[in-house]
Every structure is written in C-alpha cells, then in structure tokens.
Amino acid sequence: MILKFILNIALIISGIYVFYRLQYYFRKGVKNKNLFQSVMMTTLAIFSLIIPLYIGDVTLSFYYIPMLLLFLYNKIQYKLLSVVIVFMFYYFLFQYDLVQFIIFLALITVYQLIVPFIKTPKMSVTILSSGLFTVIYLILLYAFVTPISDKTLVAFFIFSLCATILVIKVYEDIDKIFTHFINQEKYQYYDSLTSLGNVRMLDRFIDDAFKKNETVSILLIDIDNFKLFNDMQGYETGDQLIKQVARLLNNHIPTGGKLFRSTGEEFSMVIPDISFDQTVRLAEAIRNAVESTKFHVDNTHVINMTVSIGIGFKTENKNVKKDIIREADNMLFAAKKQGQNRIMFAPIG
Incomplete structure (x- = not known):
C-alpha cells in the first residue's frame, strides 16, 4: 500500500506541474483559469483511478483529493461537470463499486455546502476537511460496503491526510511560481500600476x-x-x-x-x-x-x-x-x- 501511495502522490504532483508547464509554454497565462483548473483536477482524478489501493475487499483510490481541491477553489458549473466526467471513468471504464461513489457524492455535496463558507485560511480548511472527509468516508464504507479494521482505517487516514497536505502545498507553490513567471514576462512590456505599455x-x-x-x-x-x-x-x-x-x-x-x-x-x-x-x-x-x-x-x-x-x-x-x-x-x-x-x-x- 505504501508503494501505491507514493505512486499516487507522484502522479498527482507531476500532473500539476505538467499542466502548468504546458499552459505556460503554449500561451503564458490562461484566460479562463477556472476551466484550466477544472480540466487539470479532473484529469488527475482520472489518473488516480489507474493506481487503486486494495484494502481487504475494498478498492480505494485517491481520486477524491483532486476533487476536494476542485470543490474548494472552483465554480459550481465546473464542479458538476467534473463529477460527471469522473463518474463516467470510475464506473463505466474502471468498473469500481457504485456504492462507494454514491458515498463520495453525498460527502462532496455536504463539503460543498459547508466548507466554502468557513472563514479560515484555505490551507487549514483543506487539511481539516480532508481529514474529516476521509474518516467519514471510511466509516460509511465500513457500514455499507465491507468491514475495515481499525488499523487499516488509521493507516489510510494518515496516508490520505499526508497526501492532501502535500498536494495542496505543491499546487499552491506551483501556481504562485508560474503566476510570477507570467507576470515577470508580461511586465517586460507593460506597466504594473496602470497596465499601459511601458x-x-x-x-x-x-x-x-x-x-x-x-x-x-x-x-x-x-x-x-x-x-x-x-x-x-x-x-x-x-x-x-x-x-x-x-x-x-x-x-x-x-x-x-x-x-x-x-x-x-x-x-x-x-x-x-x-x-x-x-x-x-x-x-x-x-x-x-x-x-x-x-x-x-x-x-x-x-x-x-x-x-x-x-x-x-x-x-x-x-x-x-x-x-x-x-x-x-x-x-x-x-x-x-x-x-x-x-x-x-x-x-x-
């Protein structure tokens, strides 16, 4: 499970970097940042489905970590579209358990209704909500899918929390770095105060x-x-x-x-x-x-x-x-x- 955990995190982080590198290479900046982030997180969620974690009779995936980030940062129309696309891959292509996705969908709905209105820094919200999300997710899997041992529940919770903290931090750092590069190149020819040409x-x-x-x-x-x-x-x-x-x-x-x-x-x-x-x-x-x-x-x-x-x-x-x-x-x-x-x-x- 540790190897699969490392592979998932490496896949998500490298995917974030590749997406930003591509948009920087082709046109230094994107007009619709919400669409760009939605495509990125949806793609990373689908990639995460390729490397599942097997816990007893349950097959779990870290696909929900990019989705949590998407629901924290993006607009409702892109969130809904991303959920539909991820479900198509989840159920029809990879043929994962439908009950698990219904549980995820119920939790992400509650997440959407509560988290955006919490007046605390996003990093704190993401860490706390991800931890709570994972605990409730595993408890519901235990209740409605298959029993999961306490040791496995604790291990997966720790892995999930570490993964979320690492991914959100890397995501924010990469976003700031590429935004800085874009602004630096832009302001070679534009005045930063007035946005007029220099x-x-x-x-x-x-x-x-x-x-x-x-x-x-x-x-x-x-x-x-x-x-x-x-x-x-x-x-x-x-x-x-x-x-x-x-x-x-x-x-x-x-x-x-x-x-x-x-x-x-x-x-x-x-x-x-x-x-x-x-x-x-x-x-x-x-x-x-x-x-x-x-x-x-x-x-x-x-x-x-x-x-x-x-x-x-x-x-x-x-x-x-x-x-x-x-x-x-x-x-x-x-x-x-x-x-x-x-x-x-x-x-x-």
Missing part, C-alpha cells in the same frame, strides 16, 4: 508606426509638480493619482493611437495618420480635461492637477524617429520652463 512597448509601437504611416504624432504628457503631490500625500496616494490620470488619458486616444507610461509621472501618446492641426487640438483638449477634472485623494478629498505636453510630429520631410522623439522632449521641456499647464510644438514647414 517604454519597451512604446519603442516597438513607434518603430511600427513610422514604417507604416506617413504622419505620426507623439505627445509627451507630464503631470506638473507631481513630486510635490507625492511628498505631501504619500506614494500610495501618488499611485492612485497616476491611475486616475491614465484612465482620463485613455478616454482621449483617437482610433489607431496608443497610450504608454514612459516614466513615473510621464505618459506618451502615439497616434498615426492624423494631421498636425488635429494633434494640437487633441493636446489642448487633454490639457483642458486634466485641468478641469477633480482627482480623488481619498473618499472625501479631491485635488486639481495640470499637465504639460510636448508634441513631436513626423512628416515625409521629417521622418527620423530619434529626431521626432527629441523634438517632443524639447517641447515638453519648453512647456515646463514657460510656466507648465500648457502645450508646446515646433512650427511645421
């Missing part, structure tokens, strides 16, 4: 826009006196203000354009295929919108902020990327120097 993505987008479009507008938008806000209100409040400004700027992006967070309080907006006059009007509209908006410091206090904007504009005669970026940067510097809360641009022609 300077790396900005550089790629500008390169692409310069290749495909005759005109490209670059707006460098800098929040005026932002260091003062940070010093007075604290960095957490500063972060909230940054997010509010990002949402406002997003509402002004023309079709085909894109907004990026370049540095702490500086944003870049790149818009292909609009005229110079349209660019200037857009910049002025953004400046006015920021100036007239009340930004929330907390639930009761609001403040006013302003931005300075420098414009760079690519034409057929002026089309070197670094020159256009330098032009926008110089215009932003001029706007700051001349009093802030204004837009600056170099004349065309």
